[in-house]
Amino acid sequence: MAETPLPVSHQHAIAPDTPSVVDVLRDIAKQTVLKIQDYSKLSFRALTNLSSKPRYVQDTLDQMDDIGVGSLPIVLLSGFFIGAVMVLQTGSQFERFGQTSLTGDVVSLALVRELGPTITGLLVAGRCSSGIASELGSMLVTEQVDAMRAMGTDPSRKLVTPRVVASLMTVPLLTTISVFVGLLGGMVSSVFSLRLNAFTFWQRAIAALEFSDLMQGFSKSIIFGFILATVGCYQGLTVRGGTQGVGRATTQAVVVSSILIIVSDTFLTKLALYLAEKVF
Amino acid sequence: MSSSAPSLACSEPAIQFSDVHIGFSDADILRGVSFTAQSRETLVLLGETGTGKTLTLKMAAGLLCPDRGQIEVLGNRVSAMDEHDLLAFRRKVGFVFQEGALFDSLTVRDNVAYRLTEDGLSEQEIAPRVEEVLRFVELEHTMDLLPSELSGGMRRRVSIARALINHPPIVLYDSPTAGLDPITSQTIITLILRLRDVYGVTSLLATHRLQDGFALANFRFDPKSRRVFRESDSDKNLAPTRFLVLRDGRVYFEGSPDEILSSKDPYLQRFLI
Numbered sequence: 001m002a003e004t005p006l007p008v009s010h011q012h013a014i015a016p017d018t019p020s021v022v023d024v025l026r027d028i029a030k031q032t033v034l035k036i037q038d039y040s041k042l043s044f045r046a047l048t049n050l051s052s053k054p055r056y057v058q059d060t061l062d063q064m065d066d067i068g069v070g071s072l073p074i075v076l077l078s079g080f081f082i083g084a085v086m087v088l089q090t091g092s093q094f095e096r097f098g099q100t101s102l103t104g105d106v107v108s109l110a111l112v113r114e115l116g117p118t119i120t121g122l123l124v125a126g127r128c129s130s131g132i133a134s135e136l137g138s139m140l141v142t143e144q145v146d147a148m149r150a151m152g153t154d155p156s157r158k159l160v161t162p163r164v165v166a167s168l169m170t171v172p173l174l175t176t177i178s179v180f181v182g183l184l185g186g187m188v189s190s191v192f193s194l195r196l197n198a199f200t201f202w203q204r205a206i207a208a209l210e211f212s213d214l215m216q217g218f219s220k221s222i223i224f225g226f227i228l229a230t231v232g233c234y235q236g237l238t239v240r241g242g243t244q245g246v247g248r249a250t251t252q253a254v255v256v257s258s259i260l261i262i263v264s265d266t267f268l269t270k271l272a273l274y275l276a277e278k279v280f
Numbered sequence: 281m282s283s284s285a286p287s288l289a290c291s292e293p294a295i296q297f298s299d300v301h302i303g304f305s306d307a308d309i310l311r312g313v314s315f316t317a318q319s320r321e322t323l324v325l326l327g328e329t330g331t332g333k334t335l336t337l338k339m340a341a342g343l344l345c346p347d348r349g350q351i352e353v354l355g356n357r358v359s360a361m362d363e364h365d366l367l368a369f370r371r372k373v374g375f376v377f378q379e380g381a382l383f384d385s386l387t388v389r390d391n392v393a394y395r396l397t398e399d400g401l402s403e404q405e406i407a408p409r410v411e412e413v414l415r416f417v418e419l420e421h422t423m424d425l426l427p428s429e430l431s432g433g434m435r436r437r438v439s440i441a442r443a444l445i446n447h448p449p450i451v452l453y454d455s456p457t458a459g460l461d462p463i464t465s466q467t468i469i470t471l472i473l474r475l476r477d478v479y480g481v482t483s484l485l486a487t488h489r490l491q492d493g494f495a496l497a498n499f500r501f502d503p504k505s506r507r508v509f510r511e512s513d514s515d516k517n518l519a520p521t522r523f524l525v526l527r528d529g530r531v532y533f534e535g536s537p538d539e540i541l542s543s544k545d546p547y548l549q550r551f552l553i
């Protein structure tokens with residue numbers, strides 16, 4: 001062996017263990033299961049906290065103001081134009097068969113059952129889920145969450161539950177407003193582009209709706225509200241890696257909550273259609 | 281707030297660590313740490329960065345659970361308590377975080393009053409107590425400011441005021457002078473000294489600055505004359521100060537200021553430079 005100024009303890013360097021594909025997949029599966037477990041625990045606690053004191057009513061009202069009132073402009077604007085564009089798209093098809101009067105039925109059903117809850121859910125997720133994640137994430141990395149615990153406050157009660165409750169209460173309201181404004185947009189669009197009578201459009205839009213349609217839209221909006229708040233809280237309270245981690249958590253919150261909203265929408269629609277057939 | 285200077289240091293242990301282990305990602309940070317802090321004693325935790333000083337404080341406050349070993353604080357077995365009981369226990373312990381950890385969306389007043397607000401006290405009860413502790417840290421004029429409008433030293437002082445709002449018998453300080461200039465550091469140490477000598481709190485102070493420990497060991501605050509004096513030999517028993525040096529996950533040295541000063545150990549001497 002050649003002389004070296006550095007002390008050499010082993011003649012052969014030990015090659016670092018390279019993990020196999022199976023090991024990597026197993027680790028990913030473990031991590032995923034662990035995350036789902038933590039998310040489920042956080043969500044469960046957010047709801048069970050309501051059964052005992054302390055309850056942070058003022059914090060909940062503040063969050064309702066932030067999530068509900070704060071999201072109103074984007075919900076109003078997008079709701080109006082989605083209703084309008086729906087009429088333009090469906091109306092052009094109905095014109096081919098001379099059935100433009102059916103536009104109100106279609107737009108109303110699409111908005112109440114599907115577009116209202118989903119678009120509102122996605123918009124509020126984009127605005128609030130990211131906001132929740134960045135706020136809680138920043139609190140975590142600056143030890144404010146630890147300070148809260150050190151002073152005897154349960155962060156789950158103080159930070160998570162008010163946001164979840166506020167979201168559960170405001171997202172259905174925002175959805176209702178979005179649907180109403182969407183129908184207004186559709187009405188304006190149908191009057192100006194399809195030359196339909198505004199009263200006829202409105203009458204058909206309302207008449208097309210059944211109780212099961214309202215229930216479908218309403219229940220979806222509650223679940224979407226729950227998803228966007230809990231995902232935001234989970235991502236914020238599991239931040240790792242300082243301010244860079246906060247940025248990652250914010251992006252993740254929007255991505256995960258949006259995907260969960262879209263995926264759950266499919267299953268909720270299937271369930272709602274089944275229930276509409278069997279129960280309502 | 282009634283000031284009650286301690287007459288004698290009590291012999292009952294306020295904080296007791298027995299063979300405590302904690303680690304993250306397969307690496308043990310603390311490997312069998314044992315020590316005792318008596319009531320009204322000041323224990324200065326010395327060590328390099330990453331030796332587990334903050335972990336020790338967080339475990340004493342029940343913010344972290346050890347992997348092995350027992351921790352007893354004020355007669356409560358903290359290491360075996362669940363989160364619900366820990367929330368109640370933590371109200372008896374004040375914690376001063378390294379960067380203050382003030383709630384950045386709340387004013388100084390609301391930060392300091394946080395604990396009392398959580399306890400459901402009325403505005404009439406909260407206001408004088410907040411004013412009193414802010415006067416204690418000489419920051420009564422900052423009540424309506426946000427933490428972002430304060431200097432680093434002022435944030436630490438507000439953090440101290442917040443920690444002592446409900447008169448905890450134990451206060452844990454996580455590097456309270458880290459990153460501060462010498463004059464501000466001296467202000468903070470004087471404040472800790474006053475807190476000890478006026479209210480008789482037991483302190484666990486993590487630092488990597490030996491001079492902080494010696495300032496606490498060698499000086500005393502007289503509440504009557506409101507001045508800081510060099511401690512006489514007869515004062516030593518009133519609020520004793522001891523040093524605990526952590527190294528490689530274990531207690532490397534435990535002793536009085538005189539013992540660490542007279543030590544010939546090369547590692548300890550590096551702290552004295």
